[in-house]
Amino acid sequence: MDTCRDVSALVSRAMDARLSWVERLRVRFHLAICVACRRFSRQVQILRRAARQLGQKGTGP
Amino acid sequence: MTESRATRPTSLRADDLPAFRPALLRYATLQVREVAIAEDLVQNTLVAALGSLASFRGEAAPTTWLIGILKRQIIDHYRRMSRETPLPVSGPGDDPEGDADLLDRLFASDGHWVTKPAVWADPEGSLQQEAFLGVLEACLKGLAGQSGRVFALREIMELEPEEICKDLQLTQSNYWVLMHRARLRLRQCVERGWVMEGN
Numbered sequence: 314m315d316t317c318r319d320v321s322a323l324v325s326r327a328m329d330a331r332l333s334w335v336e337r338l339r340v341r342f343h344l345a346i347c348v349a350c351r352r353f354s355r356q357v358q359i360l361r362r363a364a365r366q367l368g369q370k371g372t373g374p
Numbered sequence: 375m376t377e378s379r380a381t382r383p384t385s386l387r388a389d390d391l392p393a394f395r396p397a398l399l400r401y402a403t404l405q406v407r408e409v410a411i412a413e414d415l416v417q418n419t420l421v422a423a424l425g426s427l428a429s430f431r432g433e434a435a436p437t438t439w440l441i442g443i444l445k446r447q448i449i450d451h452y453r454r455m456s457r458e459t460p461l462p463v464s465g466p467g468d469d470p471e472g473d474a475d476l477l478d479r480l481f482a483s484d485g486h487w488v489t490k491p492a493v494w495a496d497p498e499g500s501l502q503q504e505a506f507l508g509v510l511e512a513c514l515k516g517l518a519g520q521s522g523r524v525f526a527l528r529e530i531m532e533l534e535p536e537e538i539c540k541d542l543q544l545t546q547s548n549y550w551v552l553m554h555r556a557r558l559r560l561r562q563c564v565e566r567g568w569v570m571e572g573n
Contacts, residue, residue, distance in 0.1 A: 316481070316484065316485020316486065317481065317485055317486050317487050318477065318480075318481040318485040318486075319485065321554070321558070322550075322554050325550070325553060325554040325557050325558075326550050326553075326554070328553070328557075329528070329535045329549075329550070329553060330535070330546075330550070348490075349486075349487045349490035349491050350491075352490070352491040352492070352493060352494075353491045353561065355494075356491060356494060356561050356564075356565075357557050357561070359494060359496075359497070360510070360529070360557060360560055360561065360564070361529055363497070363506055363507055363510050364510065364514075364525075364529035364530050365529065365530070365532060366503070366507060367404060367507055367510060367511060367514075367530055368401075368404070368529075368530035368531060368532065370507070
């Protein structure tokens with residue numbers, strides 16, 4: 314049984330690398346039952362979008 | 375700095391360059407925490423730009439062109455740093471809060487979150503967006519050490535993980551650990567500063 318600690322690391326890794334199918338299944342299963350990790354998963358994506366905007370703000374017209 | 379396509383210059387003069395310094399410095403301080411180093415990098419950028427003014431044809435806005443040069447300077451700076459002093463993934467001074475036990479502080483011994491991530495209000499709309507970016511920027515400044523560096527290269531400069539590993543001489547798993555720590559710390563910091571709703 315995966316813990317939030319394990320799954321959050323996988324969620325983070327999935328932002329930069331392709332997980333194995335077993336890992337993807339583990340994440341999906343855990344997220345289905347864990348609201349805290351679902352929020353974490355959404356937040357790392359918000360962080361990515363926002364950080365990119367921050368970088369582009371400097372370059373944009 | 376407002377540059378619409380219609381008025382975009384097709385050439386740059388040496389006199390034009392100093393006006394871009396504030397924008398470049400702002401960008402540089404997103405990447406490097408030390409102001410003195412950021413200023414050096416901007417200075418080098420302007421000198422390098424001066425030497426290649428002739429190659430500026432106005433295909434990109436001047437700021438974009440200059441930030442392109444600045445990015446190169448930042449990457450070279452990190453490359454030099456990691457060659458001179460290979461930085462440990464976490465070590466003394468890497469994180470004022472003590473990165474080694476970051477995970478132990480965030481997760482209980484049974485692996486559950488000590489404090490569950492909260493619901494974030496979606497930063498929709500330009501005003502909210504600005505506010506969110508303000509919080510994120512402040513949090514990024516507090517993200518010291520190697521994990522802050524790696525996060526900035528990946529998420530702000532949008533480099534590929536392979537490139538970052540090569541430049542900073544990191545293994546893939548070091549990279550993952552650093553990114554994960556950066557995300558956990560940023561998430562926590564942003565959550566303290568960001569307006570929450572529901573829960």
